[in-house]
Amino acid sequence: xxxxxxxxxxxxxxxxxxxxxxxxxxxxxxxxxxxxxxxxxxxxxxxxxxxxxxxxxxxxxxxxxxxxxxxxxxxxxxxxxxxxxxxxxxxxxxxxxxxxxxxxxxxxxxxxxxxxxxxxxxxxxxxxxxxxxxxxxxxxxxxxxxxxxxxxxxxxxxxxxxxxxxxxxxxxxxxxxxxxxxxxxxx
Numbered sequence: 433x434x435x436x437x438x439x440x441x442x443x444x445x446x447x448x449x450x451x452x453x454x455x456x457x458x459x460x461x462x463x464x465x466x467x468x469x470x471x472x473x474x475x476x477x478x479x480x481x482x483x484x485x486x487x488x489x490x491x492x493x494x495x496x497x498x499x500x501x502x503x504x505x506x507x508x509x510x511x512x513x514x515x516x517x518x519x520x521x522x523x524x525x526x527x528x529x530x531x532x533x534x535x536x537x538x539x540x541x542x543x544x545x546x547x548x549x550x551x552x553x554x555x556x557x558x559x560x561x562x563x564x565x566x567x568x569x570x571x572x573x574x575x576x577x578x579x580x581x582x583x584x585x586x587x588x589x590x591x592x593x594x595x596x597x598x599x600x601x602x603x604x605x606x607x608x609x610x611x612x613x614x615x616x617x618x619x
Contacts, residue, residue: 444593447499452487459538463511465594480561483515492551493535497543501590544577544589
């Protein structure tokens with residue numbers, strides 16, 4: 433086996449879009465890959481110093497959406513330009529938004545699923561950023577992406593994952609088994 437020094441290679445890494453409001457009430461978004469489920473109803477995200485972190489310091493509520501094959505280009509764009517130098521980045525991305533029903537943050541119309549979140553705790557806060565632990569307040573799913581049972585259908589969403597090894601995006605594939613069931617064949 434070939435050895436590598438420690439790197440941020442935990443896979444898969446979701447492509448998360450964090451939505452907040454700027455002080456003037458305009459929507460803002462950034463792309464974040466270092467995040468995931470923290471607990472049953474909580475998420476954790478590692479954040480650097482961004483307009484988004486300034487917005488979260490002012491208002492501790494945000495939305496968290498999952499980028500898809502269809503939204504990849506615009507999702508990458510909001511991650512490579514700063515709201516400090518590109519205040520029109522949401523318009524340039526082509527996104528429209530509405531206010532989330534349960535938190536003071538924007539919901540962008542192009543994503544199949546969005547979590548409404550509220551900051552619970554900031555860990556290891558410094559001038560360069562912090563780890564954010566947030567409570568999931570509500571989940572919104574576009575009805576076009578629901579399965580027959582009425583729950584979100586991940587395969588229909590065509591979610592993407594960040595490939596930190598080659599700096600790319602990979603489309604998530606098809607279902608290959610059943611959790612808490614497929615392993616029963618080995619009992």
